[in-house]
Amino acid sequence: MDVQMDVKTNQYTGTQELVYTNNSPDTLTRVFYHLYYNAFQPGSMMDVRSRTIADPDRRVGDRISKLKSDEIGYLHAKSLTMNGKPVQFKEVETILEVTLPEPILPNTSTTFQMEFEGQVPLQIRRSGRDSEEGVRYSMSQWYPKMANYDEQGWHANPYIGREFYGIWGDFDVKITIDKTYVLGGTGYLQNPNEIGHGYEDEGVKVPEPKGNTLTWHFVAPQVHDFMWGADYKYKHDKVQMDNGITVHHFYIPGPKTTENWEKLKEYTPKAISYMSQRFGQYPYKQFSVVQGGDGGMEYAMSTLITGERNLASLVGVMVHELAHSWFHGVLASNESLYPWMDEGFTSYASGWTMSNIFQENANPNRGSYSGYYRLALSGLEEPMSTHSDHYHTNQAYSSAAYSKGAVFLAQLGYVIGEEARDRGMLRYFNTWKFKHPNVNDLVRIMEKESGIELDWYKEYFVSTTKTIDYGIKEVMASGDNTEITLERIGLMPMPIDLVITYKDGSQESIYMPLVIMRGEKPQEKGTPVRIHTDPWPWTNLSKTLVLTKPFGSIKSVEIDPSKRMADVHQENNKKEF
Numbered sequence: 001m002d003v004q005m006d007v008k009t010n011q012y013t014g015t016q017e018l019v020y021t022n023n024s025p026d027t028l029t030r031v032f033y034h035l036y037y038n039a040f041q042p043g044s045m046m047d048v049r050s051r052t053i054a055d056p057d058r059r060v061g062d063r064i065s066k067l068k069s070d071e072i073g074y075l076h077a078k079s080l081t082m083n084g085k086p087v088q089f090k091e092v093e094t095i096l097e098v099t100l101p102e103p104i105l106p107n108t109s110t111t112f113q114m115e116f117e118g119q120v121p122l123q124i125r126r127s128g129r130d131s132e133e134g135v136r137y138s139m140s141q142w143y144p145k146m147a148n149y150d151e152q153g154w155h156a157n158p159y160i161g162r163e164f165y166g167i168w169g170d171f172d173v174k175i176t177i178d179k180t181y182v183l184g185g186t187g188y189l190q191n192p193n194e195i196g197h198g199y200e201d202e203g204v205k206v207p208e209p210k211g212n213t214l215t216w217h218f219v220a221p222q223v224h225d226f227m228w229g230a231d232y233k234y235k236h237d238k239v240q241m242d243n244g245i246t247v248h249h250f251y252i253p254g255p256k257t258t259e260n261w262e263k264l265k266e267y268t269p270k271a272i273s274y275m276s277q278r279f280g281q282y283p284y285k286q287f288s289v290v291q292g293g294d295g296g297m298e299y300a301m302s303t304l305i306t307g308e309r310n311l312a313s314l315v316g317v318m319v320h321e322l323a324h325s326w327f328h329g330v331l332a333s334n335e336s337l338y339p340w341m342d343e344g345f346t347s348y349a350s351g352w353t354m355s356n357i358f359q360e361n362a363n364p365n366r367g368s369y370s371g372y373y374r375l376a377l378s379g380l381e382e383p384m385s386t387h388s389d390h391y392h393t394n395q396a397y398s399s400a401a402y403s404k405g406a407v408f409l410a411q412l413g414y415v416i417g418e419e420a421r422d423r424g425m426l427r428y429f430n431t432w433k434f435k436h437p438n439v440n441d442l443v444r445i446m447e448k449e450s451g452i453e454l455d456w457y458k459e460y461f462v463s464t465t466k467t468i469d470y471g472i473k474e475v476m477a478s479g480d481n482t483e484i485t486l487e488r489i490g491l492m493p494m495p496i497d498l499v500i501t502y503k504d505g506s507q508e509s510i511y512m513p514l515v516i517m518r519g520e521k522p523q524e525k526g527t528p529v530r531i532h533t534d535p536w537p538w539t540n541l542s543k544t545l546v547l548t549k550p551f552g553s554i555k556s557v558e559i560d561p562s563k564r565m566a567d568v569h570q571e572n573n574k575k576e577f
């Protein structure tokens with residue numbers, strides 16, 4: 001792409017050459033492009049949805065409906081050809097519907113040439129100009145972006161404000177803009193010694209630009225999105241990591257930013273190192289943290305975050321958006337269909353990363369569990385298999401995607417054991433990077449890694465809103481033995497770890513896997529010795545165990561003291577004597 005940005009009108013023009021390879025076995029007669037900026041216009045689907053949803057996002061509310069003509073966003077195709085032949089196209093708000101003059105056969109490539117023009121909207125949600133913190137340009141979802149065609153067909157969702165899905169590509173982008181502006185975002189700058197602005201090699205004297213503009217040339221291999229932030233006030237910090245990765249920070253210096261952004265230079269490299277070791281090697285040569293947008297949002301090799309935060313909040317949002325690089329960036333599951341596989345797994349990973357960076361020992365996912373419990377008991381829950389645009393409320397969407405999605409992985413450690421789950425996460429990344437995995441792909445990896453069947457876990461926890469509730473019904477003496485009766489009250493079955501604590505302080509456990517698991521998790525490190533394994537068929541609502549210990553020696557009996565099983569009513573999980 002070659003783009004000219006006018007910083008006075010906030011309008012831009014560009015050309016795009018797209019070499020599209022049809023890797024599917026299907027013949028394509030149509031293609032679709034996303035034109036996201038057209039959502040920022042009064043009366044758009046995003047505007048109507050934002051005003052009529054039961055619990056509006058306060059960042060959007062009715063703001064789109066009030067945009068004036070020089071504040072709206074737009075993105076229009078001016079011309080389009082396919083292999084040099086003119087192509088018919090029709091703009092339907094945020095989607096360009098394209099009828100091809102000739103089909104694209106399987107395993108062939110075709111070249112599209114487009115001229116386009118756009119206007120950057122006043123910043124409403126994620127992207128836009130002149131953010132609350134005074135950042136001039138947060139340029140995300142700004143270019144005509146080919147929709148993805150995969151084994152489920154086209155994904156040409158209209159943009160109503162939530163989640164993205166794109167095709168892998170090698171990007172080559174030239175941006176011409178006023179010479180005072182500093183740019184940061186996706187990609188590797190190809191002409192750093194011409195541009196300067198903190199990109200130049202050490203000791204290089206950057207020549208004064210001849211005109212009023214500079215042309216920034218970026219390349220970004222194997223990404224599915226391209227974002228850039230731009231401001232003439234940005235300070236650009238560069239940190240070189242030992243492993244060859246460069247970390248860039250861009251922020252507007254001031255009393256609310258400078259001190260904490262200075263400290264951030266220590267945390268971003270630390271987080272990249274931890275995430276790489278725990279979840280798979282970060283595959284790019286740079287990561288850029290750019291002040292902009294309206295909170296935090298992930299992009300290829302980069303993030304846009306608001307910058308006027310206390311240190312804990314600044315590190316927290318950086319870690320969250322960085323963790324997206326693994327799930328949104330590199331695995332890139334369809335976020336519209338499986339938002340929980342991105343936001344949930346990101347929340348899970350950022351919880352672990354934060355607790356590692358700040359040396360905390362408490363359960364890193366405790367916040368996700370409480371979020372899920374609130375959702376499950378609210379009456380608003382919808383299955384995680386819901387398309388992100390189609391949740392009835394923002395609350396049901398965000399609690400399912402962020403909290404329940406994180407619990408899916410944290411709780412998986414309870415089902416198959418932490419070690420198998422952790423090995424599985426690395427194998428998942430290494431097997432499925434750059435391939436858009438779906439939930440079945442993940443579950444199959446975890447089955448292979450653990451030797452345990454997990455289809456039931458996926459069905460119940462992802463496709464339904466059934467909840468987990470087990471309880472201890474009765475503990476009673478039976479001669480020299482003790483009889484323990486447990487009950488399943490909730491509709492979702494789970495394997496049970498039952499821990500018995502004796503009056504002498506010792507502990508033992510009884511493990512009750514589900515028959516449908518066709519396997520057992522190994523004894524976990526640091527857990528009480530397992531004296532007994534006894535499957536519990538899911539059809540049976542109660543189970544009675546005989547413990548060959550006198551009732552008088554028992555201090556307490558407890559279901560899952562690790563609290564990794566997401567039991568929505570914990571009060572019946574423990575009996576003390």
Ligand SMILES: [Zn+2]
Pocket residue numbers: 320321324343346
């Ligand atoms: Zn996120």
